[in-house]
Amino acid sequence: MRRAGRPPAVSPSSSAPAPNWSSWPRWSTSSARPPGSSTPGSTGTRRCPAASCANSACYAEFLGLARHAALLVSDSGGVQEECTVLGRPLLVVRRSTERPEAVDAGFAALVAPGPELGRLAGEWLADTPERLARLAATPSPYGDGLASQRIARLTARLAEQVGEPVAGSARSA
Missing domain, CATH: 4.10.910 (30s ribosomal protein s13; domain 2)
Structure with missing residues (x-):
């Protein structure tokens, strides 16, 4: 998840800050880490030196981080719904989804694991201000x-x- 600064709390009315670093919180059931990272709590990765890999986040902290994210990347079905309420873009690392509404409304895109994920993430991050403005004006399909x-x-x-x-x-x- 790429975001700009640690928010003081979940704040649905705040505007999105300019993204400048990445944080990769993970659920306690996941061992996923950003590519090239070492252990939770480490700073930087080979591919993204401004990234950090955080220990698992509780739900409220996750929402606070996600609310200020320039881009979410997940394989979670629940995050597909939450991104529409938070007005944040999401790359869904799956070949299919049972929640096509988020994709159809423009909040999410399906991407297969592999090099396509990095390419699409780069494209979506390149138009972050425009994308966030568009999503903020789009009602949640849920x-x-x-x-x-x-x-x-x-x-x-x-x-x-x-x-x-x-x-x-x-x-x-």
Whole structure:
């Protein structure tokens, strides 16, 4: 994951800083490291001297890093959904995906493991400001995060139509 600076916290409203170094956090179940790196916590790689390989990140820290990333690279299905909410580009290191919505909306691209990954990452990083602006204006194909509120409102209306008071409504007071 390439990013510009350690964010103080997850901040969905902040603008993307100019990318200048890379961090490669990994899940605790993964032994993946950037090409040419040695051990977690090491700085730099043969191919990317400004990269660092971090120990595994908790979910909240991962989201904070991902929110400020110029480019995400993952084989995770969940990250394919999260990149659309965070407005960040993702290269999916898979030959196929069960989440084509992120690819169709322009947030992600499938790339086979191998040299194509480096070539495509270079292309996507070359147009980072334009890509990030475009993705920020693109709605997530997975929804706006307000489904539970809509369901609660509709459930309350349905319950009131059949005469059942709903906790928190004027009729239940």
